[in-house]
Amino acid sequence: MTHEKSYTTEEIAKILRISKLTVYDLIKKGELPAYRVGRQMRVDESDLEAYKARAKGGYRQAQGEASAHSMQGQALPTTGQTMPSALRHVIISGQDVSLDLLASHLEKRELPLRPLRSCSGSLNSLVAMYAGKADIVSTHLFDGETMEYNVPYVRRILTGHRFLVVNMLARWAGFYVQAGNPKQILSWADLAKPGVRIVNREKGSGARTLLEEQLRLANIAGLDVNGYEHEETSHLALAGVVARKEADVGVGIEKAARLVGVEFVPMVKERYDLVMLKTKENETLLTAVLDILRSAAFQKELEAVGGYDLSQTGTIIYETW
Structure with missing residues (x-):
């Protein structure tokens, strides 16, 4: 056959x-x-x-x-079964494992929705949402002007749209360094020290945006940072470069440091939010996602993953009317 x-x-x-x-x-x-x-x-x-x-x-x-x-x-x-033509595909864009759990919970509900996962960075995901190519977008974008996460970017990019920003979780972001932190990298200014090599995330990612904003606040040009053009497309890949001693430091989330086995220097507790458009088509989706985020079952699964602050999970951070 x-x-x-x-x-x-x-x-x-x-x-x-x-x-x-x-x-x-x-x-x-x-x-x-x-x-x-x-x-x-x-x-x-x-x-x-x-x-x-x-x-x-x-x-x-x-x-x-x-x-x-x-x-x-x-x-x-x-x-083993046929999907009806009325089934709507829902694209969930972002890289954190919490989004896989969200997709799993959506699948378990008897709704005419089929979640699909995309692993694009925060900025690219918001642009895709503006273009109608993403339905649930995760963001962790730091704005140095307001010292605020996510909302300033969402308001600028989704201009003309009605939307909702709801908290998924909070987590630590900081430096991946080699065991013992031999270069004593403890501040953003230390990234520009002679002899320090960094590895960067791709343009449009939350970690890249955090680094760019912090360097701007410290009056440091990216071109003055050794390794600034060396890019990786995930937290794990970036931590792996540091683990192999191909770079001295990279910016990412704590969980990847534990998985790869590099040392982690916490710098900022970032808010990881979900963005959804407030349209008639999305009414069922919005209700389902909010219900899942606030459910004891979903939060218990997130707690089991570890490393997350769930004190604001399910809280609406911002919405247009």
């Missing part, structure tokens, strides 16, 4: 030379048929080819060749 080749969303993004968020958007709109295997979404090769044919203008030919679950087939199969 032959099995048709299928692709992950990451592979589709590389093949089509688009972002993973755009792939999720195509799935969400029903333009690219997909199905779930465990936590992973997959796309069959025939459906990918049919989509490419339609994009090239070969719609009629693709209609005759596409499989039964193509865009015109009114169904997106999952493992």
